[in-house]
Amino acid sequence: MLWTHLRLEAMRTPRSPPLTWVVVVACCVLAGPPQSGASPKKTSCRVQDGRADCSHLSLRAIPPNLPRNISSLDMSHNRLVGIPPAPLNLYPGLLRLDVSYNSVTKLDGHLCQTLPLLQTLSVAHNEVHLLKREDLSHCTGLVLLNMASNRLKLQGEPFSALKNLKSLDVSMNKLASAQLSSQPQLPSLVNLNLAFNDFTALKKDDFSFLDNSSFLQLLNLSAVSLKTLEPGCLRPISGLRTLIMDGSNMGILVLFKLCTELSRTAIDALSLRKMKLVTLTNTTFTGLQRANLTFLDLSHNGMGKIEEGSFQWLSRLQTLILADNNLKHLTKGTFQGLKALKELQLTKALVKSHTSSTPIIDDFSFEPLSALESLSLRQTSVREITGHTFTGMTSLKELDMSWSSYTSLRIITKQTLVSLAGSPLVKLNLTGTAITQINPGSFACMRNLTTLLLDFNFIQQTLTGKEFEGLGEVQELHMTNNHWKVRLSSTSFVNVPNLRVLTLGKSLNNTALNVDVDPSPFKPLCNLTFLDLSNNNIANIRGSVLEGLVNLKVLKLQHNNLARLWKSANPGGPVLFLKGAPNLVTLQMDSNGLDEIPEGALRGLSSLWELSLATNLLNNLRYSVFDDLKSLRVLRLQKNLITSVNPEVFKTPMSNLSLLVMDKNPFDCTCESILWFVTWLNNTNTTFVPDLGDQYICNTPLAYYNHSIMDFETLSCKDMTPFQALYILTSTTVMAVIVTALLVRFQGWRIQFYWNILISRTLGFSDANIDEGRHFEYDAYIIHAEEDSRWVERMMVPLENENCRFYLEDRDAVPGVALLESIIDNMRRSRKILFVVTERLLKDPWCRRFKAHQALHQVIEASRDSVVLVFLQDVHDYKLSRSLYLRRGMLRRCCIVEWHGGHKERVAAFHQKLLIALGMTNRLME
Numbered sequence: 001m002l003w004t005h006l007r008l009e010a011m012r013t014p015r016s017p018p019l020t021w022v023v024v025v026a027c028c029v030l031a032g033p034p035q036s037g038a039s040p041k042k043t044s045c046r047v048q049d050g051r052a053d054c055s056h057l058s059l060r061a062i063p064p065n066l067p068r069n070i071s072s073l074d075m076s077h078n079r080l081v082g083i084p085p086a087p088l089n090l091y092p093g094l095l096r097l098d099v100s101y102n103s104v105t106k107l108d109g110h111l112c113q114t115l116p117l118l119q120t121l122s123v124a125h126n127e128v129h130l131l132k133r134e135d136l137s138h139c140t141g142l143v144l145l146n147m148a149s150n151r152l153k154l155q156g157e158p159f160s161a162l163k164n165l166k167s168l169d170v171s172m173n174k175l176a177s178a179q180l181s182s183q184p185q186l187p188s189l190v191n192l193n194l195a196f197n198d199f200t201a202l203k204k205d206d207f208s209f210l211d212n213s214s215f216l217q218l219l220n221l222s223a224v225s226l227k228t229l230e231p232g233c234l235r236p237i238s239g240l241r242t243l244i245m246d247g248s249n250m251g252i253l254v255l256f257k258l259c260t261e262l263s264r265t266a267i268d269a270l271s272l273r274k275m276k277l278v279t280l281t282n283t284t285f286t287g288l289q290r291a292n293l294t295f296l297d298l299s300h301n302g303m304g305k306i307e308e309g310s311f312q313w314l315s316r317l318q319t320l321i322l323a324d325n326n327l328k329h330l331t332k333g334t335f336q337g338l339k340a341l342k343e344l345q346l347t348k349a350l351v352k353s354h355t356s357s358t359p360i361i362d363d364f365s366f367e368p369l370s371a372l373e374s375l376s377l378r379q380t381s382v383r384e385i386t387g388h389t390f391t392g393m394t395s396l397k398e399l400d401m402s403w404s405s406y407t408s409l410r411i412i413t414k415q416t417l418v419s420l421a422g423s424p425l426v427k428l429n430l431t432g433t434a435i436t437q438i439n440p441g442s443f444a445c446m447r448n449l450t451t452l453l454l455d456f457n458f459i460q461q462t463l464t465g466k467e468f469e470g471l472g473e474v475q476e477l478h479m480t481n482n483h484w485k486v487r488l489s490s491t492s493f494v495n496v497p498n499l500r501v502l503t504l505g506k507s508l509n510n511t512a513l514n515v516d517v518d519p520s521p522f523k524p525l526c527n528l529t530f531l532d533l534s535n536n537n538i539a540n541i542r543g544s545v546l547e548g549l550v551n552l553k554v555l556k557l558q559h560n561n562l563a564r565l566w567k568s569a570n571p572g573g574p575v576l577f578l579k580g581a582p583n584l585v586t587l588q589m590d591s592n593g594l595d596e597i598p599e600g601a602l603r604g605l606s607s608l609w610e611l612s613l614a615t616n617l618l619n620n621l622r623y624s625v626f627d628d629l630k631s632l633r634v635l636r637l638q639k640n641l642i643t644s645v646n647p648e649v650f651k652t653p654m655s656n657l658s659l660l661v662m663d664k665n666p667f668d669c670t671c672e673s674i675l676w677f678v679t680w681l682n683n684t685n686t687t688f689v690p691d692l693g694d695q696y697i698c699n700t701p702l703a704y705y706n707h708s709i710m711d712f713e714t715l716s717c718k719d720m721t722p723f724q725a726l727y728i729l730t731s732t733t734v735m736a737v738i739v740t741a742l743l744v745r746f747q748g749w750r751i752q753f754y755w756n757i758l759i760s761r762t763l764g765f766s767d768a769n770i771d772e773g774r775h776f777e778y779d780a781y782i783i784h785a786e787e788d789s790r791w792v793e794r795m796m797v798p799l800e801n802e803n804c805r806f807y808l809e810d811r812d813a814v815p816g817v818a819l820l821e822s823i824i825d826n827m828r829r830s831r832k833i834l835f836v837v838t839e840r841l842l843k844d845p846w847c848r849r850f851k852a853h854q855a856l857h858q859v860i861e862a863s864r865d866s867v868v869l870v871f872l873q874d875v876h877d878y879k880l881s882r883s884l885y886l887r888r889g890m891l892r893r894c895c896i897v898e899w900h901g902g903h904k905e906r907v908a909a910f911h912q913k914l915l916i917a918l919g920m921t922n923r924l925m926e
């Protein structure tokens with residue numbers, strides 16, 4: 001049946017008849033595959049796979065310079081006036097020759113002699129007039145001959161030699177008779193095209209030349225306005241299976257006669273389009289009662305009335321096409337007798353115009369159609385649907401009422417479609433039927449339904465779930481384009497748990513998925529693979545909205561307002577709603593105002609194949625946001641604000657791409673931003689990048705502004721390499737200098753100090769031998785400010801005994817000895833030098849100038865613990881170093897003793913510490 005349909009479509013002659021199907025097929029074969037791209041106008045023949053295309057070249061002769069072994073030559077649309085055999089001598093292997101659309105006036109009898117293998121010859125749209133027997137007498141191998149649209153005048157028996165011809169087209173030749181010959185011939189003929197000729201009668205013997213053509217199956221008589229049919233005129237072609245009468249203006253009586261003649265044929269498919277058949281009577285098809293017609297096309301007839309019983313004769317009919325008519329009333333009798341009918345097309349067959357009333361379908365009108373599986377009422381208009389409109393269609397699987405206007409469908413209730421209860425309906429198409437409301441249980445009777453289409457309506461309600469009661473088998477629910485009035489609840493889809501496809505694009509109120517809808521309406525849909533939520537201006541969804549959708553493959557979220565959810569500044573952090581759908585294959589989030597992709601937003605999407613983020617505001621993408629997209633093949637990022645394409649972001653997603661669309665971004669054409677990308681583009685041969693030449697434009701820097709990124713000089717980056725090394729070297733040096741300077745500034749004393757110690761040590765001294773090799777008269781040389789002598793007397797002097805002696809300047813200096821000498825000598829004689837540090841001491845010029853120098857000398861030359869500092873006050877290290885050239889850090893910790901006041905226990909502790917500092921604990925113990 002389908003085959004018949006296709007065959008009919010192919011055979012049909014178009015209304016304005018320039019080409020018959022033979023030409024179409026021949027041209028397709030001859031022309032070869034369409035040339036890719038917008039190639040400039042052809043200036044010479046193209047040769048490919050043994051086919052030479054020399055069409056549209058204004059040629060006046062067959063070109064002599066083609067490969068000799070070509071099998072097909074297309075010379076159509078040139079200026080040939082004949083087909084002289086001589087030039088064709090060069091191409092003896094030709095199987096196909098097309099010289100249509102030239103000015104050929106005559107066929108040459110030697111043509112087929114020159115081309116002994118020729119099978120297909122098209123001479124359509126030329127000016128061939130006389131056609132004689134000799135012209136084709138050698139063409140016995142010819143299988144297809146197209147002579148459409150010439151001025152044929154047949155002389156003698158021109159076709160008598162064509163023993164193998166299967167297809168003959170002589171349409172549009174103003175032939176005055178269908179009789180192409182008086183002798184039986186063309187024994188292999190299958191298709192005969194006589195359309196658009198001038199004859200109006202079929203005489204008894206017209207087809208007698210086909211007496212032996214037992215294979216003839218298809219006869220095209222389009223636009224032949226038959227007036228007379230002699231009985232038995234079709235007898236010679238009783239094997240006929242397909243007859244095309246489109247556009248023939250024959251009237252109902254001649255049609256009746258035609259059907260009678262067809263009754264003795266094997267007719268299977270009959271096309272009666274555009275024949276201005278205004279009515280059908282209950283006898284029109286009587287003749288077909290004995291035939292086995294399975295396909296009847298009555299479309300485009302402006303038919304207003306079909307009498308009851310008109311089709312009663314067609315009990316084997318399987319397909320009836322009544323599209324584009326003007327029927328006013330279908331009754332119980334209209335389809336009476338069509339008990340084998342499987343497909344009925346009533347598309348635009350029942351229409352309302354301003355001059356006519358709304359058509360009516362009576363109750364039980366479809367009852368006779370018990371075998372009907374598919375009914376199309378697309379673009380029809382009917383007054384109402386009652387409880388019995390569709391009753392009796394016990395095999396109906398598909399009902400298409402799309403773009404129809406039925407007032408009963410405005411508000412669908414339990415009763416509206418109850419007449420379909422007896423049908424095992426699988427697909428119901430209610431697209432564009434102005435539905436505003438669906439009440440509970442509206443589809444409850446459709447237990448077998450798998451596909452429900454509700455796109456382009458005005459549904460305006462909160463889906464509670466009751467609307468879809470009984471639809472446990474439904475796998476596809478389409479509800480796009482419902483004017484943003486649909487709201488959802490947690491139970492919206494509880495009754496359709498088998499759903500695979502759910503489309504809600506351009507339908508949801510923008511608050512439909514707000515956080516208060518919890519749990520998510522999609523939660524029951526664990527088998528969902530396709531979800532369309534696009535164009536809804538949704539700004540707010542829960543992170544768990546897709547929870548449990550482990551089978552979801554396609555998610556469409558474009559044209560919403562999800563930017564805020566992915567901002568890192570979003571209160572509570574970015575909402576990573578994709579985590580519920582880890583097996584996504586296609587994700588579309590174009591036009592969402594996105595300026596950020598948070599870390600982890602695309603985590604785990606290792607099956608993702610297509611990612612579309614076009615028309616957003618993306619600029620600096622975080623490193624590794626795309627790192628899990630290991631299967632990506634298609635990436636769309638056009639029209640964003642992307643300036644740089646770095647490997648840190650794009651290396652992984654681009655490693656396997658077959659399509660990249662990233663045009664119209666403001667690229668920054670500098671080495672850092674674009675070098676990697678340009679190199680990648682230049683090296684990739686597996687990724688298709690459309691418009692690379694003219695839509696990938698540099699925005700910065702000025703030097704490249706408005707140039708293609710492919711103009712970027714990658715070499716300029718390579719030249720930079722030595723400079724880069726130099727740069728790194730100099731910057732390191734500068735850094736080192738700065739660090740050293742800072743170190744010296746703040747820790748220089750320490751460096752210098754330890755350096756000095758190191759020097760003196762290497763010259764041979766050490767703490768130990770100093771102690772051993774010298775004899776000390778005093779245990780400590782005490783230096784203090786004059787004002788602190790009372791404290792010294794009270795706290796230090798009492799420690800003296802026969803084992804411990806201090807040198808105190810005021811007390812022990814021998815009068816008469818020079819002061820400087822005395823200091824140096826006595827310091828040498830003391831094991832330690834003890835400073836009693838107060839602010840007052842630091843101001844004492846003696847101390848600062850001389851004693852301190854001497855002490856420092858001692859420290860460096862002798863040992864680090866030859867100096868002891870006793871702090872009576874907290875003195876800043878800085879001041880200490882300014883006046884005494886000493887710092888706390890230069891001395892061992894034990895050599896610094898602090899005085900904390902005169903409490904009894906504290907004094908004891910102080911003394912203990914002091915003796916440790918002086919290295920005298922042992923002696924004290926004794």
Ligand SMILES: *[C@@H]1O[C@H](CO)[C@@H](O)[C@H](O)[C@H]1NC(C)=O
Binds near residue numbers: 282283309
């Ligand atoms: C055709 O219809 C007429 C009335 O319109 C009726 O008298 C006649 O019996 C019908 N013929 C057939 C074959 O149904």
Ligand SMILES: *[C@@H]1O[C@H](CO)[C@@H](O)[C@H](O)[C@H]1NC(C)=O
Binds near residue numbers: 263290292
């Ligand atoms: C119609 O089909 C039946 C059974 O398929 C067959 O017996 C009969 O000969 C066919 N009639 C014609 C006219 O081909």
Ligand SMILES: *[C@@H]1O[C@H](CO)[C@@H](O)[C@H](O)[C@H]1NC(C)=O
Binds near residue numbers: 431
């Ligand atoms: C439903 O009808 C619409 C409009 O006529 C059509 O485009 C669509 O293909 C139909 N859908 C199905 C699944 O038949």
Ligand SMILES: *[C@@H]1O[C@H](CO)[C@@H](O)[C@H](O)[C@H]1NC(C)=O
Binds near residue numbers: 424447448
């Ligand atoms: C329709 O569903 C019923 C059970 O609900 C089943 O028995 C029947 O076979 C189904 N019909 C078709 C055509 O699938």
Ligand SMILES: *[C@@H]1O[C@H](CO)[C@@H](O)[C@H](O)[C@H]1NC(C)=O
Binds near residue numbers: 498
């Ligand atoms: C999901 O699909 C599987 C297999 O196709 C099926 O067995 C299962 O019942 C479906 N789950 C639901 C909730 O319908």
Ligand SMILES: *[C@@H]1O[C@H](CO)[C@@H](O)[C@H](O)[C@H]1NC(C)=O
Binds near residue numbers: 484485509510511
């Ligand atoms: C969405 O629903 C809310 C509350 O139900 C309503 O205020 C708002 O107008 C609706 N929006 C649209 C576009 O209908």
Ligand SMILES: *[C@@H]1O[C@H](CO)[C@@H](O)[C@H](O)[C@H]1NC(C)=O
Binds near residue numbers: 678710712
């Ligand atoms: C592109 O590749 C070709 C060869 O693979 C090389 O000659 C050319 O310099 C490259 N151009 C750029 C801009 O990298």
